[in-house]
Amino acid sequence: MTKETARRCIGVFDSGFGGLTVLRSLRQKLPGADYLYLGDTARLPYGSKSAETVTRYTAAAVRVLAERGAEVVVIACNTASALALPNLAGRFKVPLVGVIQPGAAAAAYATKAQSVGPVLVLATEATVASHAYAAACAVHGLAAFEKACPLLVPLVEEGWTSHDVTRQVTQIYLQEALQQMRAEHGQNAMPSAILLGCTHYPLLRSLLEQEAARLMPGIPLVDSADATAEHVLRLAPCGIDETGNLAFLATDSTEKFARLGARFLGEAIIHVERIDLDR
Ligand code: DGL
Numbered sequence: 001m002t003k004e005t006a007r008r009c010i011g012v013f014d015s016g017f018g019g020l021t022v023l024r025s026l027r028q029k030l031p032g033a034d035y036l037y038l039g040d041t042a043r044l045p046y047g048s049k050s051a052e053t054v055t056r057y058t059a060a061a062v063r064v065l066a067e068r069g070a071e072v073v074v075i076a077c078n079t080a081s082a083l084a085l086p087n088l089a090g091r092f093k094v095p096l097v098g099v100i101q102p103g104a105a106a107a108a109y110a111t112k113a114q115s116v117g118p119v120l121v122l123a124t125e126a127t128v129a130s131h132a133y134a135a136a137c138a139v140h141g142l143a144a145f146e147k148a149c150p151l152l153v154p155l156v157e158e159g160w161t162s163h164d165v166t167r168q169v170t171q172i173y174l175q176e177a178l179q180q181m182r183a184e185h186g187q188n189a190m191p192s193a194i195l196l197g198c199t200h201y202p203l204l205r206s207l208l209e210q211e212a213a214r215l216m217p218g219i220p221l222v223d224s225a226d227a228t229a230e231h232v233l234r235l236a237p238c239g240i241d242e243t244g245n246l247a248f249l250a251t252d253s254t255e256k257f258a259r260l261g262a263r264f265l266g267e268a269i270i271h272v273e274r275i276d277l278d279r
Contacts, residue, residue, distance in 0.1 A: 011070025016044035018199030019076030020264035025225035034244040042251035047124025051083040058084035082132035103224030104136035110220040111192035118143035123197030147177040196223040
């Protein structure tokens, strides 16, 4: 095995379960890597916290993953990528990969054949307030309209991914987003893409697609999971001759992590180790 194709350990961090949607994409593209996933379930949500707090929590998580052998750490949480990553650059020996730039790149790719309307970014309150997506979209010459959807994370956490209540909430957010976007960009404005700027939202993809099709027909929905996995593939190529190992760490109930996490990951989670990040 050459150095380039040796087995790597990739750390994946999220405030909770949502980053498992990114891990799922990583596993599809890099099945030969070992993965160590850390979900800070005890302190979720990050989406309503300050940049200072999110940075402190994220730094602690990266430290643990690096200590346990991760050679690259994927910050699979949009809020942590937006608020903490800019403050953590150069503080660790391991490279850190966020999801914001890959997400914006995916939106740019999807909008190629579309109109020139802004990218509609759906995200947590903290991600929206940071305007990290607006900055990342601007790099691709795209405008962004960022809409906070704070009720979606707890609904997904509750497992209500196709519940009528979630459908109604989704409908309201999309209606509001379109209205507010048109107030800013003109009465006939349509988004060029809808970007799921939170790792929980891919679980609502089918519901969001249905509701968006009614209000904004033909607008592509994109998320950063696949684009992030592509980025990691370039950074840490791995042998793909055998499937790597999966290990999970959580800061709260391991039973709940295994039960809820399986839905995000798309496969059973057998063992979860509980750790404390407040040390
Ligand atoms: N993982 C977070 C994100 O992608 C959502 C959950 C939270 O608020 O902690 O923004």
